[in-house]
Amino acid sequence: IGHTPAGVLSKKCFSRKFEKHFYVPPRLRDASGELVDSVNDWHFAMINDENRNEFYFQLLQHYIIPEKTKVIEIGAGSGILSMMAASLGAKSVLAIEGSLDMARLARINIQKSNFAYKIKVVNAMSTDVQIKDYPDFLPADVLVSEMFGTLLLGESALDYISDILSRRMLTQNVVLPRFGAQYAFLIDCPHVESISSVHSYRGIDLSAINDLRDTASVVFTKQYGFRLNSVPFKMLSKPIRIFEVDFAKDRPGFLPLISTREVVIQESGSCSAIVLFWSAYEYIEEKRFQMSTNPEETLHNFCRDMQWGQAIQLVEFEGAIASSSSLSSHVNAGEIIEMVQRVSHDSVLLQFGLRRL
Numbered sequence: 319i320g321h322t323p324a325g326v327l328s329k330k331c332f333s334r335k336f337e338k339h340f341y342v343p344p345r346l347r348d349a350s351g352e353l354v355d356s357v358n359d360w361h362f363a364m365i366n367d368e369n370r371n372e373f374y375f376q377l378l379q380h381y382i383i384p385e386k387t388k389v390i391e392i393g394a395g396s397g398i399l400s401m402m403a404a405s406l407g408a409k410s411v412l413a414i415e416g417s418l419d420m421a422r423l424a425r426i427n428i429q430k431s432n433f434a435y436k437i438k439v440v441n442a443m444s445t446d447v448q449i450k451d452y453p454d455f456l457p458a459d460v461l462v463s464e465m466f467g468t469l470l471l472g473e474s475a476l477d478y479i480s481d482i483l484s485r486r487m488l489t490q491n492v493v494l495p496r497f498g499a500q501y502a503f504l505i506d507c508p509h510v511e512s513i514s515s516v517h518s519y520r521g522i523d524l525s526a527i528n529d530l531r532d533t534a535s536v537v538f539t540k541q542y543g544f545r546l547n548s549v550p551f552k553m554l555s556k557p558i559r560i561f562e563v564d565f566a567k568d569r570p571g572f573l574p575l576i577s578t579r580e581v582v583i584q585e586s587g588s589c590s591a592i593v594l595f596w597s598a599y600e601y602i603e604e605k606r607f608q609m610s611t612n613p614e615e616t617l618h619n620f621c622r623d624m625q626w627g628q629a630i631q632l633v634e635f636e637g638a639i640a641s642s643s644s645l646s647s648h649v650n651a652g653e654i655i656e657m658v659q660r661v662s663h664d665s666v667l668l669q670f671g672l673r674r675l
Contacts (some may be wrong), residue, residue: 320442320471321473321477322416323417328426330349330351331347331349332348332349332350332354333346333348335351340541349419349585350417353417353420360625361395361396363621365396365466365473366396367619367622369619369628372450373396373607373608374399374464374586375402375406376455376462376602377600378399378406378408378462378494380602381459381492381494382403384408384661385407386459387459387460388411388412388459389403389408389411389412389460389461389462390412390461390482390488391403391412391413391462392414392444392465392478392479392482393415393416393464393465393478394413394414394415394420394421395464396420396424397424397427398427400424400437400439401427401431403462404436408436409436410437410454411436411438411439411455412437412452412458413439414443414447414536416441416443416444417441438470440452444481444482445478459488460488460492461479461492461500462494463494466498466626467626468611468626468628468629469500469536469629469668470563470596471498472667473666474664476568476570476572477570483566483589491567492626493547494600494607496565496566496601497564497565497601498562498596498597498599499560499562499596499597499599499639500560500561500594500595500596501560501597502560502593503553503554503556503557503592503593504581504583504589504593505588505589505590505593506552506553506588508590509544509549509551510542510549510590513529513543513544514542515528520608531634533632533633534669535596535631535633536668536670538629539628540600545623546613546628547613547616551590554586554589555581556582557595557612558581558657560668571665572664573665574659574661575661577659577661578656578658579656579657579659580654581656581657582653583649583651583655584651585655586649589648590632591633592631593613593632594629595612595628595629596610611626611627616628624640633647634671634672635672635674636671636672647672654675656673656674657671658672658673
């Protein structure tokens with residue numbers, strides 16, 4: 319499976335990042351440096367996203383029958399979702415966490431919250447967990463997980479869930495959340511162009527450096543040092559649903575490796591980048607419960623904006639001659655262009671291209 323959680327493979331201690339005369343708190347010295355970086359980068363923001371927590375609480379509340387429902391969680395982290403399940407009356411909860419340090423902290427949280435009698439924390443990758451080793455917990459009735467990256471499938475959620483289902487570790491295919499969708503739209507944003515291209519200064523031509531401009535990678539906006547909602551931008555197209563996924567049915571590789579679609583330009587402007595966001599959702603009694611990274615929904619949710627935010631890919635029309643003029647990708651309202659979507663074999667990575675028709 320492509321994505322491995324932070325702290326599972328890397329054993330380098332956090333204290334090794336510093337020279338010996340620097341002070342490192344004892345609680346951090348022997349912890350995985352990779353895990354410490356990861357927790358401080360996004361984990362605190364994730365846990366403090368109250369709308370996210372309420373989304374999961376409502377889903378679990380609907381599916382858990384007190385003292386009957388067995389729950390399994392993949393990627394337990396702090397243990398918050400497992401403790402939600404226990405608080406709602408789950409008969410048992412198997413919380414699987416790959417990181418040794420994180421599993422230890424989850425056990426402490428669970429002990430402090432008085433749920434240790436219902437929750438068992440297993441320090442392992444879910445792919446290594448066997449039914450025969452946990453007969454009191456498996457097979458379970460409900461699988462809950464939150465393994466979404468800035469891209470919906472960027473942390474191999476579909477791979478890990480599919481593995482659980484293929485080994486019949488659930489009595490029924492109740493996966494929470496059940497559905498997800500990935501979206502993309504085009505933007506005009508001079509601020510993005512100002513940190514991703516160069517032309518001239520006082521008549522000095524600097525455009526040759528644009529040969530190294532990365533228009534092939536999809537990255538988190540934080541890698542460019544900003545949040546999308548922190549800069550003005552203009553949407554040039556409506557959000558386009560580029561795929562949907564049913565986590566209880568679809569399997570890795572369900573997307574075609576290459577596909578195309580036509581995009582109608584809504585407003586004229588310079589096409590600076592493609593922005594990607596996702597929605598995870600579930601239908602309960604015909605009502606849709608949703609968690610999304612749509613910029614409109616993260617605008618006033620600082621934690622979600624910092625944890626997930628949106629992904630971005632700089633734009634270059636395929637077939638354009640590599641020159642400074644090609645960097646100004648102007649499009650006109652009403653124009654129809656072709657979007658090319660490329661997907662890795664495991665459906666984790668995405669790449670987009672634009673073509674003029």
